[in-house]
Amino acid sequence: MFESLRTTFSGVARKITxxxxxxxxVDGVMAELDIALLEADVAVDVIDSIKSEIRAALxxxxxxxxxxxxxxxxxxxxxVSDAFEAAGTVDLIGRIESKRGSGSPFVIxxxxxxxxxxxxxLAKVAxxxxxxxxxxxxxxxxxxxxxxxxxxxxxxxxxxxxxxAQNYGSDPAAVARDAVLYSxxxxxxxxxxxxxxxxxxxxxLMDQISKITSVVxxxxxxxxxxxxAGNDTTSQAREFDQKVGVDAAILTKAxxxxxxxxxxxxxxxxxxxxxYTGTGQSYGDLVRFDAGAFVESMFxxxxxxxxx
Numbered sequence: 001m002f003e004s005l006r007t008t009f010s011g012v013a014r015k016i017t018x019x020x021x022x023x024x025x026v027d028g029v030m031a032e033l034d035i036a037l038l039e040a041d042v043a044v045d046v047i048d049s050i051k052s053e054i055r056a057a058l059x060x061x062x063x064x065x066x067x068x069x070x071x072x073x074x075x076x077x078x079x080v081s082d083a084f085e086a087a088g089t090v091d092l093i094g095r096i097e098s099k100r101g102s103g104s105p106f107v108i109x110x111x112x113x114x115x116x117x118x119x120x121x122l123a124k125v126a127x128x129x130x131x132x133x134x135x136x137x138x139x140x141x142x143x144x145x146x147x148x149x150x151x152x153x154x155x156x157x158x159x160x161x162x163x164x165a166q167n168y169g170s171d172p173a174a175v176a177r178d179a180v181l182y183s184x185x186x187x188x189x190x191x192x193x194x195x196x197x198x199x200x201x202x203x204x205l206m207d208q209i210s211k212i213t214s215v216v217x218x219x220x221x222x223x224x225x226x227x228x229a230g231n232d233t234t235s236q237a238r239e240f241d242q243k244v245g246v247d248a249a250i251l252t253k254a255x256x257x258x259x260x261x262x263x264x265x266x267x268x269x270x271x272x273x274x275x276y277t278g279t280g281q282s283y284g285d286l287v288r289f290d291a292g293a294f295v296e297s298m299f300x301x302x303x304x305x306x307x308x
Contacts, residue, residue, distance in 0.1 A: 029072055030055070041230040041261030046268045050079045077299055080264060084291035087273040090248050093132050095219065096190050105137070105183035106190045107216050109176075111209055111240045112224035114145060114197040116233075117252035117278060121224045122192050123155035125250075125276075127283035129190055130159060137186075139179035139193040140165035141172035141212060152194055159283070162188065172196065172208050173215040180216050193218070206243040213244050220247045222275065227251045227262055234265040241270040252278040254287070263294065 030051050037047045054075035096106040108125070112118040119142075126136045138156050140163055142148040149165050156163040164179035176193045183191050195212060198205045213221060223246040225233035233251075240246055249266050254277035263274050274289040 033072070033076070037261070041234075041265075043231055043234040043261075043265040043269065046234075046265045049268065050076065053079045053082075073299075077295070080298065081295050083264065083268045084273070084295060087267045087271050087291070089273050089291070090220065090275055092220070092248075092275060093129070093134065096129070096134055099219070100189060103184065105180060105188050107176075107180060107193065107218040107220075108190065109193040109195060109209075109213055109216070109218040109221045109244075110224055111195055111221060111244065111246070112197055113236055116197070116224050116226040116229070116236075118197055118224040119148070119151055119155070119194055120281070121250050121252055121278055121286070122152075122194050123159065124278065124283050124286040126155070126159050126161050126192055128286055130161065135161075135187070135189045137162040137164060137179050137183045137188045137191050139163075139176045139191060141175045142194050142196040143168050143170045143172050143175065144196045144198070148194070148196075162186075173211045176212050176216045191216075206239070209240075209244050221245055222247065223249045223266070223270070223272070225249060225251055225262060225266065227253045227277070230262065231265075233262040234269060237266045238269050241272070246270045246272045248272050248275045250274070250276045250278065250286075251289075255279040255285075260294075260298070263289075267291075 033051065034047055037050070038044070054072055057075050057078075058071065099106045110118055110122050122138065126138060129136050138152060138161060140149045140152050142152075143166065146168070149168065153163055153165065162182070164175060164182055166175050166178070172195065176191075179191045179193065182188070193212065193216065195209050196205055221244060223237050223240050225237055227233070229236075237246060237249065249270070249272055251263060251266075251274060266272070267274060273291065276286045277289055279285045279287055
């Protein structure tokens with residue numbers, strides 16, 4: 001998982017550590033770092049931010065010739081670690097359980113564009129919650145895409161959870177509201193709201209999702225992005241965050257070898273943690289994201305080689 005970014009980070013970390021780099025060579029090191037991170041699909045503004053942090057640290061330190069490489073490597077690790085630490089973590093099941101008995105369900109709104117696996121991811125979360133003895137209702141608030149309701153109903157039938165749906169063309173916010181009201185009256189613990197996913201620049205789509213969040217006031221809004229879509233995923237996360245706010249993210253297709261750059265970029269840009277990664281099509285193919293293990297694995301190869 002995330003093999004592309006792991007190879008990039010370990011490679012660039014090894015190269016700048018091995019070289020005897022002087023203060024005059026910093027620009028060359030930064031250019032090398034720039035290219036490596038771009039190739040790993042890290043967003044340009046995230047790369048600029050990381051380089052600025054490293055330069056600021058260099059400016060405030062007295063680093064001798066031959067020590068610049070290790071210093072930059074340490075700064076890179078720190079910048080990546082700090083991004084994930086600042087985003088924090090979310091104990092989704094714990095938060096849902098803590099709201100039990102309040103008289104209102106825990107509401108999760110899923111956002112993202114079509115084709116990222118958003119609806120399947122919602123179904124995986126429903127499966128995970130059901131396995132944890134948390135009751136679930138699903139709101140079919142994508143009332144625009146042909147087949148969207150049928151696709152969601154196939155998942156809920158397979159999982160044995162309640163679906164609340166209306167006709168195509170219905171107000172998506174009204175569907176979400178109906179699901180919340182149903183859950184209140186039937187003692188359901190959690191409502192999962194599926195939303196439309198036309199391109200993130202579509203103003204009507206964003207307005208509809210904004211209306212949904214205003215009406216149901218979700219406890220958490222989760223962005224679902226495609227690990228293999230590179231900077232497009234980061235752009236989508238930024239747009240949704242600016243319009244409706246993103247509290248956490250799930251990356252799909254993480255078994256494809258990419259996604260590390262997207263994970264870092266999303267966390268850095270939205271300050272929201274990555275909750276899970278999708279690693280297959282089965283309902284159980286949802287893996288909890290461990291930020292600490294992720295950062296450690298990014299640099300493990302270089303660290304092992306350096307210590308060898």
